[in-house]
Amino acid sequence: MSLINANYLNLPGSYLFSEIARRVREFSAANPERKLIRLGIGDVTSPLPPSVIKALHKAVDEQALNEGFRGYGPEQGYDFLRAAIVRDAYQGLDIEADEVFVSDGAKCDIGNFQELFAGSCKVAITDPVYPVYADSNVMAGRAGPMGDDGRFTGLIYLPCTADNNFVPDLPGERPDMIYLCYPNNPTGSVLNKEQLKRWVDYAGENDSVLFFDAAYESFIAEDGIPRSVYEIDGAKEVAVEFRSYSKSAGFTGLRCGFAVVPKSVRGKAPRKGGGMNAVPLHQLWMRRQTTKYNGCPYIVQRAAEAVHSPEGGAECAATIAGYMRNAGRIRQGFVDLGLTVSGGINAPYVWVRLPEGMDSWGFFDSLLRGAGIVGTPGAGFGPSGEGYFRLTGFGNAADTAEAMERLKTFQM
């Protein structure tokens, strides 16, 4: 047999959502009459907007004709979509269309982007966190096995709890790569411009690279919250940004996202004869994508283009408003239960602080049994998520309302 990449074996076997599915399955088997309401997983429920459906049908028809057929497209995305993205999402932010790399989703981009860095690079993640940031770096050997404290060895953890209002402190030790997600999954928190600027400045002063995951930017409702890291001076030198159509336009099953890689963000490599050369990450990501990726489907890119049209934008905004009404209802429901709640204002995620001493899997079981509501235990997102519980506004309005009715009589 050939030697495998043994780093994979440092990952825990069971994945958060599989464990949830298992417990739900068991409960349903024992209580078949009970209607469950799922407010746990971050998948959308509203169908694709009419403009997107129209664009898909049109593009499919093109693919049926000799004169309209498109085969291999550019791996980095069609110009029509890259131009629409820059025009609609980066106006005034000095991002060029050829700094946008279209892909089949932010999960892939975020999972793959770490490949551009040396195995010895030090990685910082917030805690709790979207598991892909940590897991992809464990696979690459930048972190070792998980210790008894629930932390992978070698990673720098930045706790985000009620104590710091879910705003991470700057790391005590210099990281090469820093993952930030705002609006945040799972805490639903945001950074204002000043708070984000601290991170951009820190990255500039410490020669770190920021991986800025902006998958939830379209849920921002309040003023003064940056939608893009490039609203911050200096970010074009230190940050790459990841975005997704999954939550903003319902593309979780259609698959499209993009990475913004400014040509001015650079890493370093040893020079022959000593010293270091600066290497643009843009050049490396282009090489990665042209070698190991073959582009997002043409019809899907036409669908994404429609999201940037005035009609598409309005349709998406209406769907998001519905999800945010759900989130607001969930917030209120848990506040009425006497709990402290964050998120749900600029993010679809509601992050509930559990009563002192109650663990998040215990609350999961109790909420499932007592109210037939499925949520997500905070511990699944990292050790600092223990004592918290995640709910999402992505359900449909009627189910969410019913869940909150049930909550009124729920005994913890």
Added chain:
Amino acid sequence: MSLINANYLNLPGSYLFSEIARRVREFSAANPERKLIRLGIGDVTSPLPPSVIKALHKAVDEQALNEGFRGYGPEQGYDFLRAAIVRDAYQGLDIEADEVFVSDGAKCDIGNFQELFAGSCKVAITDPVYPVYADSNVMAGRAGPMGDDGRFTGLIYLPCTADNNFVPDLPGERPDMIYLCYPNNPTGSVLNKEQLKRWVDYAGENDSVLFFDAAYESFIAEDGIPRSVYEIDGAKEVAVEFRSYSKSAGFTGLRCGFAVVPKSVRGKAPRKGGGMNAVPLHQLWMRRQTTKYNGCPYIVQRAAEAVHSPEGGAECAATIAGYMRNAGRIRQGFVDLGLTVSGGINAPYVWVRLPEGMDSWGFFDSLLRGAGIVGTPGAGFGPSGEGYFRLTGFGNAADTAEAMERLKTFQM
């Protein structure tokens, strides 16, 4: 700045098809009246088959409705498609549906699959070769910079030339990972069962893993040529297989493929306290795909399912027959020119041996100027491709016929 993965810098800067595009652009600028016929790049030209178009429209309509909408799908593909693949393509070969991993194409799968192995693994590739096999391993550090002989240091090259009838000899040194592509790109050659069995046996005896790229299996016309490596006894213990809908069904712009990873193919990892544990690659690939990939779009998987229906299969077969008529015409054209030709019988690629002493870029320029035909220089596929030239049957019939008319008066 953070340290980059310096292995990337071992890759040559300019990619084969970019250099071709540059030369074509220059020629066209100087000769705007000349109609060029492109028989070089391996992209298809026929539109998507009617069954596929119908399935796409239907699936798009489902995505427009509350009750039909599908969000995140299983990363490894929907059961309906995995079942259709096993039923249609692996009947009698003892492959289970859950050993099939659906993806957005064979290029991605092949590029990513090497991640499962240790950086110290030794890699063997045929020469000439599809560049992704070598490049993805250079990026991972399993090969060093390219030497003056055009070979990346550290890789085992298996020359395939007219001298061995394009059938590689077994390696003199044991590789951990062996890439084979049959029907072959670029040589158009195939292996019969006996020849493929030698490789399966070799892998079994030497504890190597076979990466079998079967992207062109649907072009096989002759009896006795295996379409899948699993037609060979013992392959289920040593081989993973990659397939694609790109060439078989015109999906180059729609993006779908799959990897078959039998649970019985295993690698090894050091055991705590000494010795080795066997680890199924199936488990590792599942972890890789669930962590860094988010599934092929639902609508595209429905399109792929249609390829496996009787109507879809017949439509694809008709298109392939057309491409193979083109390939046969190209073969004959170059034979009439007095050259030795292989391929074009069980593969869409025609591999022309150039007259003694003529280099492949020289022939490229000469064919472009003299006949307005764009082909691909063999040297672009590796050092053993020098002295050869690749043409493809993927053009449309009229253009291919016209190209062959022009060839009649072409002076080398």
